Amino acid sequence: MSSTASSFPERIELSGEGLVLRDWTEADLAAMPELFDHPDIAYWTPIVTPFDETAARTRLDRARQLRADGTAILLAITLDGGAPLGEVMLRRAPEGTELGYAVGPAHRGQALAARAVRVMAGYAFEELGADQVILELEAENAASVTVAAKAGFQLLDVPLITGQEKGRPYSLQTWGLSRP
Template sequence: MSSTTSPFPDRIELTGEGLVLRDWTEADLALMQALFDDPDVAYWTPMVSPFDEAAARARLERDRQMRAEGTVILLAITEDGHEPLGEVMLRRAPEGTELGYAVGPAHRGRGLAVRAVRVMAAYAFEQLGVERVILELEAENAASVAVATKAGFSLLDVPLIEGEEKGRPYALQTWALDRAHVAG
């Protein structure tokens, strides 16, 4: 961790767009399994599969460690502060402040990811002072491309990020939302 990276608050709760984004707790472990033990989550994200109780517990512990290091925030997407419907992520990285998300299969098609990304972007702009947030998506992931477009992101003309995850090659496009675009 860079010595210039400030830690994130121990507790975070963000509201807006009809959502409450809140910290994960031990009480959420079983619900995390229902949200993330899904073929789409397994295919499009780096989350482990199968996503069982051990995976949920490891993710919660890693979330707390990365938050303390000042690198990543993982928040449960809820409508009322209670039942998690998915997750939104903010990650400080050399290439920029990256956002990410996953919505449980039973909760897709309700605009949760779009709204959660907008709330997290507002947090990054207003509380962290960043000028740009990015999404890194595979062009073939039509649902995520739709989220990026609906949330106001623009596709950048930069090289693809290529790699391999879980034995499958990927090529990520970089999408960006600038503070000036939101404020203007």
Template structure:
């Protein structure tokens, strides 16, 4: 990526791999708690918990603000552009971008996370000119390790990222994917 990143489009809709990744809308606020108010999401992600309608509205506002800042894209994961099943995130980083994701508990084990990561990776390479992408995840999060592997990412030989969030320590591994 260039040293001066291009602005991000005001609206994004990406249709690939049987998914439609689209912007969050006001209509999604009512269903976002079903997706994100879950112990797994509270434990493994930085998404606020408990996740209620106020948290959903704040997340929608956040998605719009960070897009306007040109740093991050938060998109709803859907199969047809309709009901959201989860979220995929793309955050610009030096020389590339970081991808993150969360799929609602009722929609897991359908390959949604793997496909969403692959679609977002293709977008980052094609539209943003990213040279490399990363995923940061905990080794104990077997589901995310499986997503990283199935999406073509490899574990990088770099130091763990350690810290504390929501009152618990974490150690994140960095997984990488280079431009094809």
């Protein structure tokens, strides 16, 4: 898919795998700190820490701007369209259509991330015409490696992506899932 792909729809709701992935709303602002203000999320993701009400507002505004720019989609992971349990992201990047996720600590152990990633991958294949979706994660992040494997991704034989985030170095593996 080229970087000149058309913009994303203004509203998105995806269902599958016992989940409803929906747009973040103003009503979710109070729940976001409980989901994202956690040491694991602070360590493994670029999500800001501490994550408070101001950070929630900034994230909601940024999600809307990224959608409008045609760069990324950030959706709340829910069971029924109600309370958010985490987030799944689709980003158009030079290296491909990248997915990402974060699940609130109180909601882990239910395969929410793997299910949400499969639903979002289906959207990327069916609606965006992607040939492959990728996950970029650290090998030491055992939970994310498990998610990648459960979602059907394979470790790709490509160079590691290295950098620094929040004052610590990282080295990301690229996992891929090809169009069925």
